[in-house]
Amino acid sequence: MPIRKWTIQYLIAFPVVLMLLAGVQYFKGRDLDYAIEFGLIWAAISITVFALRRAYNFKKNIACSLCNDLPENKR
Template sequence: MGIKFWVVRSIKVFLSIFVILIIIEQLKGHDIQNAVMFSLLWSFLSTLVFISSRVYQSRKGVVCTLCNDTPEQKTKTKN
């Protein structure tokens, strides 16, 4: 998997976590500045852990049967 794959995946994960957290923080009644800072921090940390674990698993050859989204897996399942 190339660098483009991991960059796109990182952006998708970061943005989805950020949006979820900002909505939750706003529903909890926190002001926007604190909500944004909290969401940025935890989105970054969550993305870092998620991507690191996926890179580690892909290098070890462990495939996620639930995900089925890695390019190598898609080509193998089509045949």
């Protein structure tokens, strides 16, 4: 498993998703504390679900053209 590659990607994606979700809540008129808490919780949930599905696809040898983790099957 390309753990190092995935870890770097998720370390970059987590703050981006956090700021996006917290920003949306803040602009909707919520308190800053609530917006940050919402962003933290849902960013963690989103990243976890995506990571688990990606690991499952890798384990089952399911190719993903977006993820590019497995070599293409030559036919």
